[in-house]
Amino acid sequence: MGAVEHTDRVGDTTVASGRDDGIDTGARGAFVVMDALRCVLALMVAFAHAWYLLIADYPGQATTIASAGYFLAGFAHASVILFFVLSGYWIAKSVDRRMTAGWVWTGYTIDRLARLLVVLLPALAIGGILDAIGLYGIESSTHTGATDTYVLNNNLAERLGWQTLLGNILFLQSIAVAPFGTNGPLWSLAYEFWFYIWFPALWVSWRSRRPSPLLATLLLAWIVPNMLVGFACWLCGAALFWVTRRSGGQSLQPLRRLWLIVTSVPFLGTLIYSRLFGLGDVELPLAFTFAVLLYTLLRVELRAPRWLRPFAGYGAQASFSLYILHFPVIAFAAALLLDDKRLPATGASVMLVVVVLVVAILLSALFARYTERHTARVRAFFSDGRPARI
Numbered sequence: 336m337g338a339v340e341h342t343d344r345v346g347d348t349t350v351a352s353g354r355d356d357g358i359d360t361g362a363r364g365a366f367v368v369m370d371a372l373r374c375v376l377a378l379m380v381a382f383a384h385a386w387y388l389l390i391a392d393y394p395g396q397a398t399t400i401a402s403a404g405y406f407l408a409g410f411a412h413a414s415v416i417l418f419f420v421l422s423g424y425w426i427a428k429s430v431d432r433r434m435t436a437g438w439v440w441t442g443y444t445i446d447r448l449a450r451l452l453v454v455l456l457p458a459l460a461i462g463g464i465l466d467a468i469g470l471y472g473i474e475s476s477t478h479t480g481a482t483d484t485y486v487l488n489n490n491l492a493e494r495l496g497w498q499t500l501l502g503n504i505l506f507l508q509s510i511a512v513a514p515f516g517t518n519g520p521l522w523s524l525a526y527e528f529w530f531y532i533w534f535p536a537l538w539v540s541w542r543s544r545r546p547s548p549l550l551a552t553l554l555l556a557w558i559v560p561n562m563l564v565g566f567a568c569w570l571c572g573a574a575l576f577w578v579t580r581r582s583g584g585q586s587l588q589p590l591r592r593l594w595l596i597v598t599s600v601p602f603l604g605t606l607i608y609s610r611l612f613g614l615g616d617v618e619l620p621l622a623f624t625f626a627v628l629l630y631t632l633l634r635v636e637l638r639a640p641r642w643l644r645p646f647a648g649y650g651a652q653a654s655f656s657l658y659i660l661h662f663p664v665i666a667f668a669a670a671l672l673l674d675d676k677r678l679p680a681t682g683a684s685v686m687l688v689v690v691v692l693v694v695a696i697l698l699s700a701l702f703a704r705y706t707e708r709h710t711a712r713v714r715a716f717f718s719d720g721r722p723a724r725i
Contacts, residue, residue, distance in 0.1 A: 338422070338451050338527055338655050362579075365632040367639035367647045369421060374650030376414040376421075378696070380520065381661040383411035385692045387486045388477065388669040390684060391677040401680035404688070409610050413621060415523050416568050416614070420622050420629070422527060423534075423572025430535050431576070438539055440549075442718065447531045449714040452504075454659055454706045455524065459503060459515055461702075462663035466495060466516035475670030478517070482677050487517055487666060510559050517666045520658060526562055529555055530569045568622035575626045579633050591635040598624075598631040649696075653703035660702055661695045668694065 386408040393405050433443055469478035470491050476482050478491055493499070494513050502512030506529065509522035529552060536549040556562040602624040609617050639647070668691045678684040 338454070338524065362633045364637035364639040365629070365635075367643060368632055368637065369424075369629065370647035370650040371639075371643045372650065373418065373421060373654040374646040376418045377650070377654040377657045377661075378692075379407070379414040380411045381657055381665070381695055382688070382692055383408040384486055384520070384662055385665045385688050385695070387484050388482075388665055389672070389678055389688050389691065390680050394679075397680050398682070400682065400685055404680060404685055406610070410606075412614055413606060413609050416565075416618050416622055417625050418523075419527070419530075419565060419569040420572040420575070420625050422530070423569040423574075424576050424626075424629070425572075426531060426534065427573035427576040430538060431580070434538065434542070438535070438542075440535075443535065445717050446714055447528070449710055449717065451506075451524065451528060453710050453713050454655055454703075456504070457702070457706055458518075458656075458659045459500065461660065462516050462518050463495060463500070465663045465667040466491060469517075469667055469670040470495070473670060476673055476675045477666055477669040481675050482669070482673060484677065486519060489513065491517065510555055510562075516663060518659075518662045520662050523565075524659065526565045527569075529562065530566055533566060534570075534573060564618055567619050571619075571622040571626040572629075575629055575633075578630060582634075591637075594631045594635060598628045602628045649700065652707060653700045656703035656707055657696060657699035660699050664695050664698055665691055 386404055390401075390404065397405065429446075430443070433439065466478065469475045477484075477487065480488055480491070495516050499508075499512045499515050502508060503515040503521060503525075506525045508514040508525045510525055514521040532549055532552050536547040536552070540547045540550060556566070602621075605617055605621045605624050609615075609621055614621070672687065672691075678687070
């Protein structure tokens with residue numbers, strides 16, 4: 336989650352102009368909203384994990400604030416599904432641009448790997464160090480599993496091995512190896528990497544009328560069938576790009592409020608249903624209704640309010656770092672704050688969750704400044720400018 340950009344060139348924000356993709360300038364406000372959503376979705380995941388690492392399981396009744404915390408913490412997985420849709424949109428946009436220019440696997444692969452590894456590698460190093468200190472240095476109840484939270488009840492020592500580390504670098508976490516250390520959220524990064532391969536492989540195969548060798552990687556879904564569900568959700572975002580492109584500059588502005596209501600209700604209804612009764616079989620309906628809502632946002636000539644721009648800025652620049660770094664950071668904070676049990680959901684402990692979350696947000700922003708911010712340089716370093724076309 337979080338590993339997408341508006342374009343295949345870091346720092347190039349010309350996508351907001353909407354040229355060459357069938358999306359007019361009225362979509363600029365929608366792009367701000369979409370970036371802000373990246374921030375919100377990453378925050379929801381981080382909040383959920385902070386809550387589960389620090390706060391005891393639901394006791395059957397709680398104060399209003401505590402009940403709200405328990406309720407919001409249940410949206411973590413849904414947030415990942417929604418981000419898959421956003422990812423599918425932006426990657427389809429990038430792939431389409433490259434297809435028009437003449438598809439080159441080398442350049443595309445360098446771009447994707449640079450985007451992912453420039454953040455993943457230092458995050459694995461930092462997470463591994465924090466986990467090792469928590470497990471072997473202070474032998475915290477969090478890292479040893481004594482707090483019995485469902486988001487971290489594994490044999491951490493095994494997950495800190497070099498085989499697991501290598502598997503995570505190769506994007507095989509949750510497929511052939513476990514996510515590295517405490518960083519369970521890395522499962523979605525592996526999914527996304529293979530979605531990045533599957534989508535253009537299918538597209539290239541269709542356009543050339545001959546199968547790409549990379550279609551063989553679809554066999555990974557035989558190992559983890561749920562990858563196909565995730566890919567279907569991701570494709571909802573890709574389909575969103577195609578629909579907006581083919582519909583040209585068609586605007587829904589005349590009945591803007593009506594369209595927003597009509598498309599928001601099914602999405603919000605599905606989202607709430609998924610929280611009350613579990614995602615289960617509604618992952619794809621959730622992704623589809625979200626894509627339909629995004630289509631409306633792209634077509635109503637939305638003007639994003641100024642207060643939304645800081646969230647959009649964080650979403651575009653640091654949401655990936657927050658997603659990929661927050662768990663080991665918050666787990667280490669829990670190691671320092673907890674004894675052998677998690678905290679009851681009192682007002683003070685809820686505030687503690689907020690403080691820990693804010694620290695994770697700030698540290699992730701600092702981390703992004705020295706990682707994500709330099710993605711373009713890494714791409715340029717590994718690009719030789721002479722790739723063969725396929």
